[in-house]
Amino acid sequence: MALKDKVAIVTGAAHGIGLACAERFAADGASVVIADVDEEAGEQAAAAIREAGNEARFVACNVTERLDVRNLVTATVEAYGAVDVLINNAGVVHAADFLDLAEEDFDRVLGINLKGAFLAAQTVARQMVRQIEEGRAPGTIINMSSINSVFALPTQVPYSISKGGVSQLTKVIAISLAPYGIRCNAIGPGSIMTDMLKSVVNDKNARNTILSRTPLGRIGEPREIAGVAAFLASDDASYVTGQTVFADGGRLPLNYMVPVPE
Ligand SMILES: NC(=O)C1=CN([C@@H]2O[C@H](COP(=O)(O)OP(=O)(O)OC[C@H]3O[C@@H](n4cnc5c(N)ncnc54)[C@H](O)[C@@H]3O)[C@@H](O)[C@H]2O)C=CC1
Numbered sequence: 001m002a003l004k005d006k007v008a009i010v011t012g013a014a015h016g017i018g019l020a021c022a023e024r025f026a027a028d029g030a031s032v033v034i035a036d037v038d039e040e041a042g043e044q045a046a047a048a049i050r051e052a053g054n055e056a057r058f059v060a061c062n063v064t065e066r067l068d069v070r071n072l073v074t075a076t077v078e079a080y081g082a083v084d085v086l087i088n089n090a091g092v093v094h095a096a097d098f099l100d101l102a103e104e105d106f107d108r109v110l111g112i113n114l115k116g117a118f119l120a121a122q123t124v125a126r127q128m129v130r131q132i133e134e135g136r137a138p139g140t141i142i143n144m145s146s147i148n149s150v151f152a153l154p155t156q157v158p159y160s161i162s163k164g165g166v167s168q169l170t171k172v173i174a175i176s177l178a179p180y181g182i183r184c185n186a187i188g189p190g191s192i193m194t195d196m197l198k199s200v201v202n203d204k205n206a207r208n209t210i211l212s213r214t215p216l217g218r219i220g221e222p223r224e225i226a227g228v229a230a231f232l233a234s235d236d237a238s239y240v241t242g243q244t245v246f247a248d249g250g251r252l253p254l255n256y257m258v259p260v261p262e
């Protein structure tokens with residue numbers, strides 16, 4: 001199996017895209033640590049993966065808390081001996097017009113989506129460097145960006161900013177860690193059917209607006225993002241670093257529209 005003997009941490013993996021990544025990585029042979037603030041769902045997710053005959057465990061972790069992140073890495077190494085892959089997936093969205101946006105909402109979204117990704121990447125990278133010095137192969141970091149890293153949504157101001165930052169964070173990490181052979185890439189999903197999407201796309205008009213800009217004509221599934229993550233974590237991506245790989249159905253800029261059948 002492609003990820004046999006690998007150890008992967010997936011943040012925000014109690015639900016949605018992160019859960020799909022955890023399930024896929026475990027099915028591909030990795031030992032997976034599910035890190036999330038939702039302890040009940042996280043434990044359930046890890047148990048379900050184990051019941052399917054694969055290896056997973058849950059560690060409670062708020063990615064905005066450096067001590068939580070340090071504990072996450074320590075617990076992973078104690079359980080499985082190393083960290084080979086980090087998927088920085090934890091994230092939240094907030095919808096408000098620019099003029100109405102509250103400072104605390106700006107700070108909360110940037111704290112989770114961008115600073116949380118930084119804290120986890122830095123902590124894991126320090127562990128990866130130690131592992132390389134001990135003779136283990138270099139690991140890889142995968143950040144969850146978004147189409148909103150390039151297509152700014154005026155109703156999702158901190159979200160759009162945070163994802164633009166995640167793509168830039170990916171580039172600076174890739175350059176910084178290239179001397180160690182550690183690769184860092186991002187995935188830029190389009191609209192993917194998860195609780196997050198449902199929280200902001202809650203009527204037919206909103207859904208049709210998305211579909212009008214999506215040539216493939218449908219909203220994506222979490223497993224379709226997990227497949228991109230599996231590629232980026234594999235040796236097939238050995239010469240790929242610093243990239244944001246978009247998986248968005250061919251998403252078009254705001255001023256392009258495709259007909260949506262009634
Ligand atoms: N659903 C979509 O259409 C798209 C999602 N994304 C990104 O994919 C990632 C996952 O999104 P979804 O699965 O849709 O969301 P989701 O809301 O279904 O799952 C997000 C998970 O992150 C966890 N989480 C939230 N704050 C956390 C924190 N401080 N520390 C640790 N875990 C935390 C939540 O408990 C939840 O399990 C996010 O980074 C999101 O921005 C990107 C593009 C499209």
Ligand SMILES: C[C@H](O)[C@@H]1OC(=O)[C@H](O)[C@@H]1O
Nearest residue numbers: 093146148190191196197
């Ligand atoms: C919640 C967002 O609107 C969702 O997440 C993204 O990054 C895409 O823009 C989706 O629409």
